[in-house]
Amino acid sequence: MTTPVINWHSESAEFATRKLNIDPAEGLSAAAAQARLAETGANRLAEKPPRSAWLKFFDQFKSFLIIILLAAALLAGLVGDLTDAIVIAAVVLANALLGFLQEHRAES
Known part of the structure; x- marks a missing residue:
């Protein structure tokens, strides 16, 4: 069974903070940020290979x-x-x- 894809750009900030278990006043701790980085990787777009x-x-x-x-x-x-x-x-x-x-x- 696949997880439904969330269109984050169309959701409210409250929904996002609740879904991601983030306290908007505090943000993420350094340990939580490192854990998420290790789990999901850097937030980067894939680069296209250069054309010849x-x-x-x-x-x-x-x-x-x-x-x-x-x-x-x-x-x-x-x-x-x-x-x-x-x-x-x-x-x-x-x-x-x-x-x-x-x-x-x-x-x-």
């Missing part, structure tokens, strides 16, 4: 507009307009590189 640099770079090409530009570069190359194809591809690549660098610096 390649994944960050390729994520820059997921935009619908970028896909349209790549299709335009491909189409320009197929019809023989290599100058336009190279310029469009260079702009898309520069955009991806700048986006990658900005995201990489923000996560560091």
Whole structure:
């Protein structure tokens, strides 16, 4: 049998102190705090593993507009307009590189 999950954020302070056996005027003693820390662990959010640099770079090409530009570069190359194809591809690549660098610096 599983214990029901309590949505602590929606409960009153009185409910929480009563449920956790805490005196709001006194708080927890050092021994009680250590015992709870040993029992439940530190109150920390789990960190996501960092994404690889390649994944960050390729994520820059997921935009619908970028896909349209790549299709335009491909189409320009197929019809023989290599100058336009190279310029469009260079702009898309520069955009991806700048986006990658900005995201990489923000996560560091």
